[in-house]
Amino acid sequence: MVRRVKVCVVGAGRAGEVHVLNLSRRIPIAELVAIVDMDLGLAKQLSEKIGGVHCYQTLSEALKNEEIEAVFITTPTFTHCPLTIEAAEAGAHVFCEKPMALSLEEADKMISVTKKNNVKLQIGFMRRFDPEIRKVKTLIMEGLVGRIVLVKSLTRGPGLPPKWALDPKTGIGMIAEVSSHDFDTIRWFMGSEAKMVYAEADALINPDFKKEYPTYHDVYVSVIRFENNGIGVVDGGCPVGYGYDARIEVLGTEGLITVGDIRGGSLLVCKSDKKAITETFPSWRDRFREGYINEAESFLKAIIEDKEPEVTGEDGRKALEMVLAAIESIRTNKPVTLPLK
Numbered sequence: 008m009v010r011r012v013k014v015c016v017v018g019a020g021r022a023g024e025v026h027v028l029n030l031s032r033r034i035p036i037a038e039l040v041a042i043v044d045m046d047l048g049l050a051k052q053l054s055e056k057i058g059g060v061h062c063y064q065t066l067s068e069a070l071k072n073e074e075i076e077a078v079f080i081t082t083p084t085f086t087h088c089p090l091t092i093e094a095a096e097a098g099a100h101v102f103c104e105k106p107m108a109l110s111l112e113e114a115d116k117m118i119s120v121t122k123k124n125n126v127k128l129q130i131g132f133m134r135r136f137d138p139e140i141r142k143v144k145t146l147i148m149e150g151l152v153g154r155i156v157l158v159k160s161l162t163r164g165p166g167l168p169p170k171w172a173l174d175p176k177t178g179i180g181m182i183a184e185v186s187s188h189d190f191d192t193i194r195w196f197m198g199s200e201a202k203m204v205y206a207e208a209d210a211l212i213n214p215d216f217k218k219e220y221p222t223y224h225d226v227y228v229s230v231i232r233f234e235n236n237g238i239g240v241v242d243g244g245c246p247v248g249y250g251y252d253a254r255i256e257v258l259g260t261e262g263l264i265t266v267g268d269i270r271g272g273s274l275l276v277c278k279s280d281k282k283a284i285t286e287t288f289p290s291w292r293d294r295f296r297e298g299y300i301n302e303a304e305s306f307l308k309a310i311i312e313d314k315e316p317e318v319t320g321e322d323g324r325k326a327l328e329m330v331l332a333a334i335e336s337i338r339t340n341k342p343v344t345l346p347l348k
C-alpha cells in the first residue's frame with residue numbers, strides 16, 4: 008500500500024489551482040482532503056474540477072474537521088506567516104509559496120514555529136525541481152565549467168501579478184513576486200551568500216500605475232555580489248506581450264552553461280516569404296509544469312521519510328533577504344550590504 012499524505016490547500020487562486028490539480032491527479036503519495044479559500048465559491052469551483060473534496064472558508068475550520076498532515080499555503084504574501092503559525096501549531100507540515108513573507112521577522116517566526124512543533128517547512132521554489140535546472144546544479148557541482156564567476160537569471164511574464172502583490176501593505180512588489188525565483192536560483196548555483204545588492208527599477212511599461220502604487224516598478228535589474236566574490240544578475244519585467252520567458256546563464260572559469268529557451272516547444276513554421284514562426288510559453292504553469300509536480304512530491308516524500316525538505320525555510324529567508332535588499336536599493340538608489348539589520 009502506498010502511504011499517502013493527507014493534504015489541505017489554502018488559497019484557490021492561481022498558484023492554488025496548480026497545486027490542487029497536481030496533488031489530486033499527478034502525485035500518488037498525496038491525498039487531497041480539503042481546499043480552503045476565504046472566497047468559498049472559488050474553493051468549491053476548484054473542488055468540482057477534481058471530483059469534490061471538503062471546502063472551507065478558513066484554515067481553522069479545516070484543521071478542526073479534517074485529519075490534515077500537511078498544508079499547502081498558496082495565499083497572498085501577507086497571510087503566509089499567520090497561516091504557517093496556525094498550521095504548525097496544529098501539528099501540520101507546511102509547504103509555503105514564495106515570497107516566504109513580508110519581512111525577515113515574519114520569516115524567522117515561520118522557521119521557529121515549525122522547528123518548535125517539529126514539522127517540516129518547504130518554500131515553493133519549484134525551479135530547483137525543474138529537470139534541466141537541476142541538471143545544471145549537478146554539472147556545477149561536478150566542476151564541469153570550473154569555478155562559477157557569474158550567474159545571470161531573467162524572468163519576464165505576459166501578465167501582471169494580482170493587485171495585492173503591488174500594494175506594499177499586502178505584498179512586496181513585482182521584483183519579489185516575479186523574481187524571488189531568480190534570486191534563489193542564483194544563490195543556489197553560486198553556492199555562496201550575498202554580501203551586496205544593487206538594483207535599478209522603474210515603471211517603464213505602465214508608468215501610470217505609479218499613481219495608484221507609488222513604489223510600482225515593472226522593469227528592473229539587480230546586481231548581487233557574493234561572499235565568494237562571484238557576481239549575480241537578475242533581470243525582470245512584466246507585462247511583456249511575447250510570452251513567459253525564463254532563462255539562465257552560468258559562466259565558469261572553464262566554460263558556459265545556458266538553460267531555458269524562449270521557445271515553448273519545437274514547433275517551427277517556415278514560409279516561402281522566408282519568415283519563420285514558432286511558439287513561446289504562454290505562462291509559468293507551462294514552463295515549470297514538471298517543477299511544480301516534483302517540488303510537491305519531494306515535500307511529501309520528506310514527510311514520509313522524515314527528511315529535511317530540499318528547499319528549507321532558511322533558503323526562503325535568504326532569498327527574501329536578497330529581494331528586500333534590492334527593494335531597499337531601489338528606494339535609496341544605493342548598494343545595500345547584507346546581512347540586513
Ligand SMILES: NC(=O)c1ccc[n+]([C@@H]2O[C@H](COP(=O)([O-])OP(=O)(O)OC[C@H]3O[C@@H](n4cnc5c(N)ncnc54)[C@H](O)[C@@H]3O)[C@@H](O)[C@H]2O)c1
Nearest residue numbers: 018019020021022023044045046081082083104105106169
Ligand atoms: N511558485 C510560483 O511560480 C508561483 C506562481 C504564482 C503565485 N505564486 C505565489 O502563490 C501565492 C498566491 O498567489 P496567487 O497568484 O495564486 O494569488 P491569487 O490572488 O490568485 O489567489 C490567492 C487566493 O487566496 C485567497 N485567500 C487570501 N487570504 C486568505 C486566507 N487568509 N485564507 C484563505 N484564503 C485566502 C484569496 O481569496 C485568493 O483566492 C503568492 O505567494 C504568490 O507569490 C507562486
